[in-house]
Amino acid sequence: MNNFKLYSQYYDLLYKDKDYHAEANYVLSLIKQYKPQTKTVLELGCGTGNHAAILCNHALKVIGLERSAEMVALAQQKNIQNFQPIVADIVSFTLAEKVDVAISLFHVISYLTNNQQLIQCFQTVHQHLNTAGIFMFDVWYSPxxxxxxxxxxxxxxxxxxxxxxxxxxxxxxxxxxxxxxxxxxxxxxxxxxxxxxxxxxxxxRHFSIPEIALLAEHTGFELIHTEEFLSSQTPSENTWGVCFILRKK
Ligand SMILES: C[S@@+](CC[C@H](N)C(=O)[O-])C[C@H]1O[C@@H](n2cnc3c(N)ncnc32)[C@H](O)[C@@H]1O
Missing domain, CATH: 2.20.25.110 (S-adenosyl-L-methionine-dependent methyltransferases)
Known part of the structure; x- marks a missing residue:
C-alpha cells in the first residue's frame, strides 16, 4: 500500500490547523491517569513526529514506528530530543526494549483493515509492553x-x-x-x-466497542475504558473518533 508516499511532503501543511498540543496534553492526562509512572512510550504510526515532539518535552522517551520512510525523514529533520523514529510496519516489528505505554493517534489503527493485521499488531504491541502496560488508540467508530x-x-x-x-x-x-x-x-x-x-x-476500517473488546481479549489485553477522543464524552452515534484504552493482562 502506497498511501502517504507522495502525500507525506504536504502532510504538515495539510494539518497545520490540527491542535497537536491539545491532543498531546490529552494523551499525557490519560497516561497520568492509567500509568502514572510511565517513562517510555511506543508510538505506532508516528507520522512526522508532531505528537512526539510535545510528549518528549514532558520527560518521556518516545520510540516512533512509521511505515512511510518519507514521514520518518521529515520527523528526523525536526531533531526532537528523546525521540527515535524508525521505519517499520506496526503489524510486525521487533524492538530490543519494552515500554510502559503504547499509543497510536489519528486513526492509525483504522489503517489496519483486516482481522489478521489487527491481531498481529495487538499481539506484537503486547509483547513490547511492560507488566500491566497500557495501549491506547483512537479509531473511527462504526455507529x-x-x-x-x-x-x-x-x-x-x-x-x-x-x-x-x-x-x-x-x-x-x-x-x-x-x-x-x-x-x-x-x-x-x-x-x-x-x-x-x-x-x-x-x-x-471502523470499529464498534464489542469488536475491540473481543480483539483485546483475544490478544491478551483487557479493554478498560472508551471515550470520545479529546472531549472524554461517552461515545455516541455522533462520535467519529473513539479512544480505546487497553491494559496488558
Ligand atoms: C493519519 S496519519 C497519522 C500520523 C500521526 N500519528 C499524526 O497524528 O500526525 C496515519 C499514519 O499511519 C501510518 N501507517 C499506516 N499504516 C501503518 C502501518 N501498517 N505501519 C506503520 N505506519 C502505518 C501512515 O504512514 C501515516 O503516517
Whole structure:
C-alpha cells in the first residue's frame, strides 16, 4: 500500500490547523491517569513526529514506528530530543526494549483493515509492553460512520510557495467495515502556477466497542475504558473518533 508516499511532503501543511498540543496534553492526562509512572512510550504510526515532539518535552522517551520512510525523514529533520523514529510496519516489528505505554493517534489503527493485521499488531504491541502496560488508540467508530455517513470533503491550504486543494471522496464497503477515502491533491506552485495532481486511496476500517473488546481479549489485553477522543464524552452515534484504552493482562 502506497498511501502517504507522495502525500507525506504536504502532510504538515495539510494539518497545520490540527491542535497537536491539545491532543498531546490529552494523551499525557490519560497516561497520568492509567500509568502514572510511565517513562517510555511506543508510538505506532508516528507520522512526522508532531505528537512526539510535545510528549518528549514532558520527560518521556518516545520510540516512533512509521511505515512511510518519507514521514520518518521529515520527523528526523525536526531533531526532537528523546525521540527515535524508525521505519517499520506496526503489524510486525521487533524492538530490543519494552515500554510502559503504547499509543497510536489519528486513526492509525483504522489503517489496519483486516482481522489478521489487527491481531498481529495487538499481539506484537503486547509483547513490547511492560507488566500491566497500557495501549491506547483512537479509531473511527462504526455507529457514527453509519449514522453520519462519510461525505465528500474539500480542504484548501497554502503557504508562501504553494496552494493545495485536497478532495476526499469516500466509498463505503459495507461488508468489510471499511471506507476507501480517495484523495485527489492538487498542488499549485505560486511562482509558476504549475499544477501537480496526486491521487491516493486510504482504506479506513471502523470499529464498534464489542469488536475491540473481543480483539483485546483475544490478544491478551483487557479493554478498560472508551471515550470520545479529546472531549472524554461517552461515545455516541455522533462520535467519529473513539479512544480505546487497553491494559496488558
Ligand atoms: C493519519 S496519519 C497519522 C500520523 C500521526 N500519528 C499524526 O497524528 O500526525 C496515519 C499514519 O499511519 C501510518 N501507517 C499506516 N499504516 C501503518 C502501518 N501498517 N505501519 C506503520 N505506519 C502505518 C501512515 O504512514 C501515516 O503516517
Amino acid at each position: 457514527a460512520v453509519y449514522t453520519q455517513k462519510p461525505v465528500v470533503r474539500v480542504k484548501k491550504l497554502s503557504n508562501s510557495e504553494i496552494n493545495i486543494t485536497r478532495i476526499a471522496e469516500p466509498q463505503i464497503h459495507y461488508q468489510q467495515n471499511v471506507v476507501d477515502v480517495n484523495y485527489q491533491v492538487m498542488i499549485e506552485e505560486k511562482a509558476t502556477q504549475k499544477i501537480t495532481t496526486i491521487y491516493e486511496t486510504h482504506p479506513m
